Amino acid sequence: MQVTSLFLMIVGLGLLAFFLSFQRSARYNGPTRLRSLPHHYASLTAVWTVFPALLLMIVWSIIEPSYLQQKIEASLTTEIADQSSDAIGLYLNRVHLAIASGTVDADPVVQSLVVAYEKAALQSRYLNTAMVLVLCLGGITLGLSKILFKVHARVGIERLLKAFLILCSGVAIVTTIGIVLSVLFESIRFFNAVSVFDFMFGTSWSPQTSIRSDQVGSSGSFGAVPLFLGTLLISLIAMVIAVPVGLMTAIYLSEYATGKFRTIAKPTLEVLAGIPTVVYGFFAALTIAPFIRNVGESIGLSVASESALAAGIVMGVMIIPFVSSLSDDVIRAVPQSMRDGSLALGATRSETIKKVIIPAALPGIVGSVLLAASRAIGETMIVVMAAGLAANLTVNPLEAVTTVTVQIVTLLTGDQEFDSPKTLAAFALGLMLFVTTLLLNVIALHVVRRYREQYE
Amino acid sequence: MQQRNKKTASPSLSLGNFASTIGENLLNDAKISTRDVNVSYGDKQAIYDASLDIGRNQVIALIGPSGCGKSTFLRCLNRMNDTIGICKVSGKLMLDGEDIYAKKMDPVLLRARVGMVFQKPNPFPKSIYDNVAYGPRIHGLARSNAEVDEIVITSLEKAGLFEEVKDRLNAPGTSLSGGQQQRLCIARTIAVSPEVILMDEPASALDPIATAIIEELIDELRQNYTIVIVTHSMQQAARVSQRTAYFHMGRIVEVGDTNRIFTNPRHEMTENYITGKFG
Structure with missing residues (x-):
């Protein structure tokens, strides 16, 4: 049986087991009352039916290819089997090709191998189906036997649920660790070629490496300072726009706006966060950047057609909802009794907001700002399109700059060799960026946690 | 005037007739006087035709079962109900002859x-x-930091808290115990030199010892302030107040000297409530 139909069969048997077991425990009329409810027993029976079979199926589909490989190799005639491993590999490739394409290979050896392979595959499928069926039926039998009522099903189900939840959270953690490790190892390879000191404190970024040693410009320079400065500059411009606007919006929404207005305005604002960043990117490149250049030229400033300012402004608009939405939640979480206390002392609304609400909500607001900042630092698309690629070491917002993320993109776009420092530099940059945003997030989380304890 | 019983047209009520307030609800030279106050939240009326005078430098206790409107009435006296959009207040409320609304x-x-x-x-x-200095600062009551210091210290002293906190004035207000926090809130209120202090069940979240301290404090504050206290505890009302008003289902049923109310209630419902037959 195919994997899909086998899977459907397991699910079907599981449902059947659940149904039967439910009926049985609902009608149970023994000398003592059951310790758990019918649906607990039914769920447990279904788990007994489904889980071992499913596990077997997964294990089987993992080991099946190597099992078939062994079968084919065993059926090779001795004169072929005695040849070098390369030749055997060639045969096996032809066998796989013939099976995949469904054509008949001219070579009789290959033909016989194909036959052997298909026979083995069929056997394995029968074996698999039979074992799955036995496990399923075994589970049902166990679930419909007297043993079921000796088990404390409610506790069992709770334990299973807990295990399942641990498994799910484990997936995210393992993935994170995997990503960090892979970036870390590639970075270590990079730092073997380029010293950490040069990377962290070098002020020149020109990641050109030669393929042959006699080429010109063979020595690239990997000083990441201009990139981090560019990132900092653009993020700073974005924060200068997003924090005041977002905070004022949050104050209006939480303290002044009527409930009706708020229910419309807040989702509308959050749409800003939902616009794809590439759309913001061409908005920045085609509308804002030329506008800034024209204005700049009309007052006699030289403005690059791609400027940090354009990218920063548009990015700032993009992260307004991060600040406003989170701050709004935080401000609304300040207990009404604080407002009452202040108003009852004869404070006006704005005094109350300025002197009581904002200080009380400050840790949460800081958290939302840091979250927005880490978003700004990680943003790529807008900067690629509006701020340019030139790694200028400058703090002038009217010049073109580039950021860490943009350089990672340019380093890894197109065909790359994965042993040159040029490509590996992307991983080192990624690691630095990851550490930076991680630190920001840790600080944000810490601040937010402190806030939670405030009123307990 | 002393004995005026108010007669108002009112819908018939299942719990007997208490359309008119009996007892001494009106006074000469009242600090706050209210006449025919009606309060409603949207469609739901919370207070019907309340007329009550609050005497100078005395404590009046508002008692009654939950939901009877005593807190709503209290919040009308300093327009805290303004913050609730759907709340409508009608009738006359006067503070020293000035219309509150x-x-x-x-x-x-x-x-x-x-x-x-x-x-x-x-x-x-x-x-x-800073908790105590908050009010004086926003009202500009002090011209220098030294004056703020003085206000803070005298307010804390009046609230009977100074001795306990004098060494840690910079500690957060939330680090105090519940009873101390409540006295801090009283100090904060005193710091802006109010004429009237409204107290909405100020001791209901406190243990008996902290409650006793607060009650003592209320008795002292009476010298300088007019106090209106809402309480669920009849013992507390009897201990701290000079006059008592009994609220029931949005109406003031009976008002009188506290002694008189607790020893010789005239209305059957007042009697039932203070003897614990319901409430």
């Missing part, structure tokens, strides 16, 4: 004159000092 009455200044202490202590998440 007049257009030219600034609720911000009113609340500086009529302070309020809440059921649950609600110190700001600031230092003890």
Whole structure:
């Protein structure tokens, strides 16, 4: 049986087991009352039916290819089997090709191998189906036997649920660790070629490496300072726009706006966060950047057609909802009794907001700002399109700059060799960026946690 | 005037006739006087035709079962109900002859004159000092830091808290115990020199010892302030107040000297409530 139909069969048997077991425990009329409810027993029976079979199926589909490989190799005639491993590999490739394409290979050896392979595959499928069926039926039998009522099903189900939840959270953690490790190892390879000191404190970024040693410009320079400065500059411009606007919006929404207005305005604002960043990117490149250049030229400033300012402004608009939405939640979480206390002392609304609400909500607001900042630092698309690629070491917002993320993109776009420092530099940059945003997030989380304890 | 019983047309009520307030609800030279006050939240009327005078430098206790409108009535006296959009107040409420709900009455200044202490202590998440200094600062009551210091210290002294906190004025107000927090809130209220202090079940979240301290404090504060206290505890009303008003289902059923109310209630429902037959 195919994997899909086998899977459907397991699910079907599981449902059947659940149904039967439910009926049985609902009608149970023994000398003592059951310790758990019918649906607990039914769920447990279904788990007994489904889980071992499913596990077997997964294990089987993992080991099946190597099992078939062994079968084919065993059926090779001795004169072929005695040849070098390369030749055997060639045969096996032809066998796989013939099976995949469904054509008949001219070579009789290959033909016989194909036959052997298909026979083995069929056997394995029968074996698999039979074992799955036995496990399923075994589970049902166990679930419909007297043993079921000796088990404390409610506790069992709770334990299973807990295990399942641990498994799910484990997936995210393992993935994170995997990503960090892979970036870390590639970075270590990079730092073997380029010293950490040069990377962290070098002020020149020109990641050109030669393929042959006699080429010109063979020595690239990997000083990441201009990139981090560019990132900092653009993020700073974005924060200068997003924090005041977002905070004022949050104050209006939480303290002044009527409930009706708020229910419309807040989702509308959050749409800003939902616009794809590439759309913001061409908005920045085609509308804002030329506008800034024209204005700049009309007052006699030289403005690059791609400027940090354009990218920063548009990015700032993009992260307004991060600040406003989170701050709004935080401000609304300040207990009404604080407002009452202040108003009852004869404070006006704005005094109350300025002197009581904002200080009380400050840790949460800081958290939302840091979250927005880490978003700004990680943003790529807008900067690629509006701020340019030139790694200028400058703090002038009217010049073109580039950021860490943009350089990672340019380093890894197109065909790359994965042993040159040029490509590996992307991983080192990624690691630095990851550490930076991680630190920001840790600080944000810490601040937010402190806030939670405030009123307990 | 003393004995005027109000007669008003009212819908018939299942719990007997208490359309008119009996007892001594009106006074000469009242600090606050209210006439025919009706309060409603949207469609739901919370107070019907309440007329009550509040005497100078005395404590009046508002008692009655939950939901009878005593807290709502209290919050009308300094227009704290303004913050609730759907709340409508009609009738006359006068503070020293000034209409509390007049257009030219600034609720911000009113609340500086009529302070309020809440059921649950609600110190700001600031230092003890800043909690008390908050009111004087926003009202510009002090011209120098030394004056602020003086106001803070005298207010804490009046609230009977100074001795306990004098060494840690910079500690957060929330670090105090519940009873201390409530006294801090009273100190905060006193600091803006109000004429009237409204207290909404100020001791209901406190243990008996902290409650006793607060009650003692209320008795002392009576010298300088007019106090209106809402309480669920009849013993407390009997201990701290000079006059008592019994509320039931949005109406003031009976008003009188506290002694008289607790020894010789005239209305059957007042009697039932104070003897614990319901409520």
